[in-house]
Amino acid sequence: MLTIGHVARRVGVRPSAIRYYETQGMVRPTGRGPNGYRIYTNEAVKLLLFVKRAQSLGITLREIKPLLNLASQGQPPCGHVKQLARTHLQQIDEKIRELQTLRNVLRALLRRKVGRPHANEICPMIERSTAKVE
Amino acid sequence: MLTIGHVARRVGVRPSAIRYYETQGMVRPTGRGPNGYRIYTNEAVKLLLFVKRAQSLGITLREIKPLLNLASQGQPPCGHVKQLARTHLQQIDEKIRELQTLRNVLRALLRRKVGRPHANEICPMIERSTAKVE
DNA sequence: GTACACGTTAAACCTAACTTGAAGGTCAAG
């Protein structure tokens, strides 16, 4: 039996963010106290941690929501969830590949000597980098 | 000698985006035609491609700008640029690690059987996922 | 000479994901 502040601290977000998630249909308090305070259980904490993890992956709230909605509707949605997860897995793989390419470009740039600008280059760093893009 | 539309097509953005970059101090046309049209050279295309590449890395325009500013100020800024690049390289490495962790979680989830919800789980997918976060 | 694409500006609008502010109620400590 947690108040919004407790949940917020455990999840690492502000109470205002949780209220915002509620407006977006992401979480709902288990109930309300006689004082009107939102009351949550640990399930909410788990759910929000899932949301945060997904977010840190670059998945938007809009994309996360259907996962949660399906999940809250009983048994067989998991098949659909699985399909969504598969799609996201592919996107993540692609993101990783892109980042590795960038990483390699940056590493190559860092290996270059400093202070020896070539003719016709604003800065070797930029020229070399863009050269690989073109 | 390119107009904004030419540059935009080569870089893969809209002219409005280039004007926006200009307001943000990212690019400036080499000059203006007698008609008032912005005139760019290939340098601008290179620079913008660099910007796009950096952006696709998750680097913000605000972070990219000092790199360009330093680059445009002559010879020795490359040392500073290098330091910034080093920092970004570390951030990219961390992002890649995070994504790989997520990727592994998703893959593990996808290997699980569908339609066999365990007791006390909203959906195995979510429960398993969040379990690793806690 | 009239479409039609392209260029100019300034200002307004957009989405995501929140935060902040105002105006107020609640609760535990001293």
Next chain:
DNA sequence: CTTGACCTTCAAGTTAGGTTTAACGTGTAC
């Protein structure tokens, strides 16, 4: 019984990164 931390709602503000619109000039093809 007041102080301070925490809660409520609703509305408005924020940041990033642009896009859209209005009102207008330009350049080219038929």
